[in-house]
Amino acid sequence: MENIRTKDGNTVVLRVDVTELKRAELALERQRQELEHKNEALDQFTATVSHDLKAPLRHISMFSEMIEDELAAGNSHEVSASARHLRDSAKRMNRVIDSLLDYSQIAYQISTWSDVDLSDIVADTLSVLDGHAREANVRFEIGSLPRVQGDPELLRRLVQNLIGNAIKYRHPDRGPVVRINGRIADQQIELVVEDNGIGIDPRFATRIFEVFQRLHHDESTYGGTGIGLALAKRIVESHNGSIHLDTGFAEGARFIVTLPKRMRKTK
Numbered sequence: 001m002e003n004i005r006t007k008d009g010n011t012v013v014l015r016v017d018v019t020e021l022k023r024a025e026l027a028l029e030r031q032r033q034e035l036e037h038k039n040e041a042l043d044q045f046t047a048t049v050s051h052d053l054k055a056p057l058r059h060i061s062m063f064s065e066m067i068e069d070e071l072a073a074g075n076s077h078e079v080s081a082s083a084r085h086l087r088d089s090a091k092r093m094n095r096v097i098d099s100l101l102d103y104s105q106i107a108y109q110i111s112t113w114s115d116v117d118l119s120d121i122v123a124d125t126l127s128v129l130d131g132h133a134r135e136a137n138v139r140f141e142i143g144s145l146p147r148v149q150g151d152p153e154l155l156r157r158l159v160q161n162l163i164g165n166a167i168k169y170r171h172p173d174r175g176p177v178v179r180i181n182g183r184i185a186d187q188q189i190e191l192v193v194e195d196n197g198i199g200i201d202p203r204f205a206t207r208i209f210e211v212f213q214r215l216h217h218d219e220s221t222y223g224g225t226g227i228g229l230a231l232a233k234r235i236v237e238s239h240n241g242s243i244h245l246d247t248g249f250a251e252g253a254r255f256i257v258t259l260p261k262r263m264r265k266t267k
Contacts, residue, residue: 059089116152118145118159118191122180125160129167136167136176143181148189148259150239158235159193161228162255166195169253187261194246194254202247209233209243 063086070078122145126133133140148155163178170176174196181192200208211230232255236243241259 056089056093060086060093063089112151113149114152115147116150116155117147118155118182121152121156121159122163124156125163128160129163132164132167136170138167138170138176138178141177141179143179145180145182145191146184146189148191148261150259154235154238158232158257159191161232162193162257165228166193166197166253169197170195171197171252184261189259189261191257191259192254193257194249194252196252198252199250200245200253202245205245205247208245 063082066082067079067086070076070082119142122142126140159180163180166178167176177196179192179194183190183192209229209232211227233243236257236259239259241257243255243257246254246256
């Protein structure tokens with residue numbers, strides 16, 4: 001508010017509503033912080049991707065040179081083994097690139113929101129993983145699951161990643177059990193996926209959600225590119241939610257996904 005005195009001696013009181021200006025400033029600050037966060041994530045992502053793409057490239061280069069040397073020396077019987085290693089490295093690079101494409105196609109914020117029944121999502125996922133689950137003799141315990149708003153296809157991929165991990169990292173000395181539960185707390189929905197597998201060291205509770213982070217380097221036992229949980233985190237964050245490892249759970253691994261109860265008008 002400002003008092004303005006005119007030439008004839010009268011006073012005019014001028015009121016200026018700065019509410020919209022303040023809102024715009026706050027929105028601009030949020031955008032600045034979000035951009036800063038994305039730039040940091042991009043730097044980390046670029047460094048990680050560069051490292052993980054260079055590894056199979058080095059192998060391809062090395063085994064190509066070995067094949068060339070073996071052919072020049074007339075050791076044709078050793079070429080087969082080098083060619084097999086060369087092919088395996090190319091396959092790994094292809095898997096890494098496919099994983100990167102999956103990761104990059106998930107937007108930071110989804111644009112289409114639907115009313116989704118998590119029971120249907122879990123049922124679909126168990127159908128997809130049925131062969132793998134039967135082979136591993138997994139017992140599933142499914143509790144009450146609420147409805148949530150979001151992108152059904154992305155939520156399906158989220159649940160498939162979490163359940164797939166629970167099956168993959170089962171304990172060799174006990175029958176695998178995977179429990180899936182949900183609950184509504186205040187204005188949030190929780191989805192909990194836990195198992196009685198080999199578990200995860202609490203020291204790596206943050207690292208496991210980074211791109212291409214693998215705690216087990218023996219791909220013959222635990223295959224994959226190490227992008228599954230990073231993908232899960234990105235899907236959850238695109239729904240304005242969060243995911244974390246329950247570090248107090250010692251009987252295996254327990255992941256807790258928290259999603260807003262209501263965010264957008266559904267279709």
